[in-house]
């Protein structure tokens with residue numbers, strides 16, 4: 001059979017008027033996606049960055065000043081003082097709130113004006129002015145903020161992997177000079193692991209992750225998962241990788257080799273892909289460390305922190321440009337898509353089903369909000385522990401590819417069904433589902 005291909009040397013005739021996809025990529029206040037993202041809590045800094053001095057941060061296109069007052073409360077205020085605009089970055093952190101350096105206007109962490117410098121105490125200006133401020137919660141080394149309308153503030157969620165006492169949570173933050181979406185959708189693009197992280201650059205993560213796999217996608221209570229199933233040396237390995245809408249994700253053990261049985265082993269990273277502005281992004285989260293997740297001891301705690309992580313290809317500075325060209329990683333692939341990847345220029349193929357599905361999910365939520373429907377909340381109560389659906393299961397068996405597909409679905413369905421159970425019960429349910437599947441096959 002011959003395949004007819006379009007004629008070559010068409011450089012001159014290709015379109016050049018590619019359009020951005022603003023509905024999903026523009027994040028300023030008032031934009032569709034910007035409003036959607038403003039309905040959730042996001043990490044905005046690592047606690048260690050907040051010293052005795054105010055910290056200038058940019059989040060969702062807004063310039064803000066983050067500080068911890070002397071009573072221990074965090075404040076996140078608009079940068080420019082409500083008096084005549086001096087930056088609160090040069091303010092004095094007070095017992096309660098912050099005092100602008102220029103004329104001494106003193107703001108509480110909620111932006112109320114405590115005292116307007118030389119103006120009369122409780123004078124009319126204090127009744128007129130309230131400075132822009134956002135609620136902040138500090139949790140395990142990360143500072144989270146909510147930048148949406150106060151009346152829509154959702155309960156602060158705690159995801160179940162955060163509550164796992166068997167892992168050490170190490171905060172990290174990475175800056176990437178491109179739009180948030182091209183970083184976020186990478187998690188639902190498992191096909192790139194075989195190419196970028198194995199065939200092209202040599203093995204950058206586990207050897208097993210470079211093997212061909214059966215991939216399926218499924219909605220989950222918090223967003224979506226992909227189900228990756230493959231045969232590795234007499235074991236069947238089924239991994240579920242999760243996007244927690246709008247911008248968090250989790251994945252399994254980074255160097256998983258699937259060489260021993262395990263059921264419902266949890267995540268090695270929980271991270272939020274937080275837009276700084278339309279063309280720069282901070283990925284902030286925790287690396288989860290434990291001997292169970294990393295039996296080969298390949299992780300390195302001392303490499304995890306500000307602009308640093310203990311796996312390859314995530315930053316501009318870790319390698320020379322030549323080395324990055326010879327062995328590119330996620331950073332090179334994502335940043336080189338451009339400041340904002342042009343969806344109009346792409347040719348999505350069958351292997352992009354996860355990316356397409358994630359964009360559809362996001363677009364639906366964005367549109368629903370525009371129509372007046374608030375997006376789903378991650379937690380119903382403040383600090384509620386929220387079940388997630390990321391895991392690795394490795395089962396001693398040999399299955400045909402059809403059976404592997406069915407096995408992966410069985411594991412994923414059990415993982416989703418077990419969401420209301422305890423972690424130990426979920427392990428048991430997945431183990432029993434694997435054994436039942438094997439008996440029936």
Ligand code: FES
Nearest residue numbers: 081083084100103
């Ligand atoms: S500009 Fe801040 S107090 Fe005057």
Ligand SMILES: [Fe+2]
Nearest residue numbers: 192193197330
């Ligand atoms: Fe990757």
